[in-house]
Amino acid sequence: MKIKKKYKSINTYRVKQILKTIFENMNFTREDIIRKTGINSFQVYSIVANLLKRKIIVESQKGISSDIRIGRRSKFLSINPNMGYVIGVSIGHNDILETGLFDFALNTLESKSITIENMDFYEIVEKLIRQIKSMIKSIDKRKVYGIGIARPGITVVDRTITDGNEPYVFDWENPEVIEKLKTLLDDVFHLPIYIEPKNNVAVFGEYWNLKQKGYNNIVYLDIGNGVGAGIMIDGKIVIGGKDIRGDIGHMIISSDTGRLCVCGNRGCLGALVCIPSIISQIKESMEQGVITTLNSTELNFDQIIKKFDEKDKIVINVLSNVSRYIATGIINIVNLFSPEIVIIGGRIKDLGNQFEYMIKQDVDKLSWVGNKKGIPEIKFSQMNDNLIKGAGLLVLNNIFSDKSFLLSETDKTISKIMDNEKEIVKT
Numbered sequence: 001m002k003i004k005k006k007y008k009s010i011n012t013y014r015v016k017q018i019l020k021t022i023f024e025n026m027n028f029t030r031e032d033i034i035r036k037t038g039i040n041s042f043q044v045y046s047i048v049a050n051l052l053k054r055k056i057i058v059e060s061q062k063g064i065s066s067d068i069r070i071g072r073r074s075k076f077l078s079i080n081p082n083m084g085y086v087i088g089v090s091i092g093h094n095d096i097l098e099t100g101l102f103d104f105a106l107n108t109l110e111s112k113s114i115t116i117e118n119m120d121f122y123e124i125v126e127k128l129i130r131q132i133k134s135m136i137k138s139i140d141k142r143k144v145y146g147i148g149i150a151r152p153g154i155t156v157v158d159r160t161i162t163d164g165n166e167p168y169v170f171d172w173e174n175p176e177v178i179e180k181l182k183t184l185l186d187d188v189f190h191l192p193i194y195i196e197p198k199n200n201v202a203v204f205g206e207y208w209n210l211k212q213k214g215y216n217n218i219v220y221l222d223i224g225n226g227v228g229a230g231i232m233i234d235g236k237i238v239i240g241g242k243d244i245r246g247d248i249g250h251m252i253i254s255s256d257t258g259r260l261c262v263c264g265n266r267g268c269l270g271a272l273v274c275i276p277s278i279i280s281q282i283k284e285s286m287e288q289g290v291i292t293t294l295n296s297t298e299l300n301f302d303q304i305i306k307k308f309d310e311k312d313k314i315v316i317n318v319l320s321n322v323s324r325y326i327a328t329g330i331i332n333i334v335n336l337f338s339p340e341i342v343i344i345g346g347r348i349k350d351l352g353n354q355f356e357y358m359i360k361q362d363v364d365k366l367s368w369v370g371n372k373k374g375i376p377e378i379k380f381s382q383m384n385d386n387l388i389k390g391a392g393l394l395v396l397n398n399i400f401s402d403k404s405f406l407l408s409e410t411d412k413t414i415s416k417i418m419d420n421e422k423e424i425v426k427t
């Protein structure tokens with residue numbers, strides 16, 4: 001019988017599918033991959049062996065940050081953290097610029113933050129370039145696979161205070177601005193650059209943090225100088241047909257009697273619960289002569305946090321209302337999206353456990369028999385780096401989860417695997 005060698009490449013698609021599954025699921029074994037992907041066990045075992053040989057993935061008895069131990073024969077698989085680096089950036093609203101360097105398991109290797117108060121676009125980009133350069137100067141630059149950026153919306157810098165000029169208004173949502181930012185960074189670093197609205201990036205960071213719990217439906221509510229949200233359903237960020245920016249701050253909670261919002265409507269969630277609004281509400285109560293230990297001349301949020309702990313009457317009253325408004329917003333979100341968890345981040349979380357508890361109680365009061373069982377876990381964010389981590393994750397996601405393996409080194413390695421995975425089919 002004549003034996004003819006015929007090479008047949010194992011489907012590139014299968015390798016990508018397996019890598020994607022390992023990336024997206026912590027503590028997965030070969031058996032879990034077979035179950036999840038439906039790829040036959042022979043192929044899974046053979047591809048996994050090859051990925052291990054090439055150190056693209058690693059295996060361990062103990063999964064990543066997990067105490068679960070399994071049988072001697074099955075081991076947990078994960079992406080090799082040392083395969084490369086990604087950079088995550090967060091550009092704040094006229095406050096801070098933060099940059100982080102992460103490995104492929106999103107462990108923070110270094111992070112830096114500087115203030116960008118009163119800086120314009122070009123000054124910020126210049127600072128950013130300098131920050132990234134200093135961060136990667138001592139590592140192998142070929143192993144840096146991309147830059148993810150969490151960008152703000154519209155930034156308004158009031159220069160009337162500093163130099164007497166008109167306020168500087170900058171629209172980070174303008175596609176030309178996003179392109180310009182990409183070009184300026186690309187000219188220096190020649191790396192893939194991914195830029196997303198900050199709340200979408202934050203929900204991504206929180207998702208990674210909660211990965212072990214397996215949540216795929218997460219709402220992140222940011223309450224600070226404004227109110228915004230990032231919404232993840234089935235593991236995907238909700239963008240919508242017209243690029244929703246999580247403008248939950250303009251969800252109308254109390255249209256008749258509510259406070260006037262910057263958008264011109266009354267009773268928007270943002271106008272009722274953002275930090276500047278909390279400060280004005282407290283000031284208004286003080287003007288009505290309620291007895292308080294607050295000092296009106298230097299009223300700021302730090303003082304409010306302190307007085308909340310000391311149970312100052314005005315602070316408690318105002319924050320009780322604020323809690324109810326936030327709970328109303330949450331109930332509206334629950335009725336629409338039914339998330340597994342609502343995470344509240346931003347400056348508001350500095351009010352601590354007691355305020356978190358008040359919100360939970362109010363959500364409970366507002367729920368009814370129909371949605372009671374659908375009430376999600378409500379939690380203040382445990383992360384201080386959800387933006388830079390989420391931004392790093394944007395890059396990793398593009399390597400492992402998206403359609404393209406366009407990054408040179410990974411791509412080369414993947415093609416190598418392909419070449420080595422040729423099956424000799426005897427005919």
Ligand SMILES: [Zn+2]
Nearest residue numbers: 250261263268
């Ligand atoms: Zn509004």
